[in-house]
Amino acid sequence: MKQRSILVAGLLFSAGVLAGAADNVSVQDPYVRLAPPNAPATGAFMVIRNNGDKDVKVVKADNPVSKVTELHTHVNEGGVMKMRPVPAIEIKAKGEAVLKPGSLHVMMIDLKSPMKEGDTVPITLTFDDGSSTRVDARVVRTTAAPAATEPRQP
Amino acid sequence: MSERVLSVIAGLLAALVLGLALFWQPEVTERPLPRAAMPEGGDFTLHSAAGPVALGDFRGKVVLLYFGYTYCPDICPTSLAATAEALKQLNPDELARVAVILVSVDPKRDTPARLKEYAEFFHPAIVGVTGTPEELAAVAKRYGVFYAEQKVATAGDGYVVDHSADTYVVAADGKLVGRIAHATPPDQVAAIIRKHLYPP
Numbered sequence: 001m002k003q004r005s006i007l008v009a010g011l012l013f014s015a016g017v018l019a020g021a022a023d024n025v026s027v028q029d030p031y032v033r034l035a036p037p038n039a040p041a042t043g044a045f046m047v048i049r050n051n052g053d054k055d056v057k058v059v060k061a062d063n064p065v066s067k068v069t070e071l072h073t074h075v076n077e078g079g080v081m082k083m084r085p086v087p088a089i090e091i092k093a094k095g096e097a098v099l100k101p102g103s104l105h106v107m108m109i110d111l112k113s114p115m116k117e118g119d120t121v122p123i124t125l126t127f128d129d130g131s132s133t134r135v136d137a138r139v140v141r142t143t144a145a146p147a148a149t150e151p152r153q154p
Numbered sequence: 155m156s157e158r159v160l161s162v163i164a165g166l167l168a169a170l171v172l173g174l175a176l177f178w179q180p181e182v183t184e185r186p187l188p189r190a191a192m193p194e195g196g197d198f199t200l201h202s203a204a205g206p207v208a209l210g211d212f213r214g215k216v217v218l219l220y221f222g223y224t225y226c227p228d229i230c231p232t233s234l235a236a237t238a239e240a241l242k243q244l245n246p247d248e249l250a251r252v253a254v255i256l257v258s259v260d261p262k263r264d265t266p267a268r269l270k271e272y273a274e275f276f277h278p279a280i281v282g283v284t285g286t287p288e289e290l291a292a293v294a295k296r297y298g299v300f301y302a303e304q305k306v307a308t309a310g311d312g313y314v315v316d317h318s319a320d321t322y323v324v325a326a327d328g329k330l331v332g333r334i335a336h337a338t339p340p341d342q343v344a345a346i347i348r349k350h351l352y353p354p
Binding site: 035036037038039040041067068070074076080081082083085101102105108109110142 | 231269309
């Protein structure tokens, strides 16, 4: 009996640990821009929605395709584009973060091998509470109208 | 004021905002350069995988110039894809009268051979060139292009290159005539090219 209650307590505890920011987050329209030949880096874009009541932060991203994964943004200063790493991407409670060309992106640096259109890249987003979520992003040859800015299909 | 009136006003405002968002498409995205501020532009020679490329080689053609680098994961591909899409909208006769030159401002990493494949991925008509730091600085100065290597905490060799993201338009007579802002849609890029192909 005592053992069983320890087991139950243990299960409840692990459920509590697992229930983190990741559970309240949904990701829409993830895609990776097909890297041109010889381009050592490319970007992944998506809309991260926080359905929870607390602000969350993406503090890390990972993927198996590039040696390094960073969180970056762009600042446009009078027509000069400045790309900079950011420590985290914040998503307000009931809000969303839009990762899109010319703005926030998951930067994939030093691609291990050339990618193909249609490949799927599993991207792991880690949140500030240690929870994480996996996003399967398709590799897309982007034209001037990237998927994330097209009207969503109903 | 009653709540009813307020909500009608709110509704009208919302409709106005929505209407603007849906239908307002500013016509002019090519920034006309004020005479006084017009950089001098002019001829230059840089290096492609196939040998030297001079702006003068393209006299008689409308030339689009873009300054970027292959480590650029987002801005350069967005601009180059828009230009490539615009080229696809031209008929063969028009296309034959247009040239696009990608100038890499990151010669440490971008060799002419690397640039060739990179540029042709977007469109076979795009020529990739680069040069020595001195050659690039001279061209950039004459075209009013800003670029600067910035040390940042990133894995990509520890630097990124800040750069002007406009596309520069050189008319058939070799004169710098305008700039196309970053993220201009392909239709508008094509319209700007045609404007210079058929001068009044």
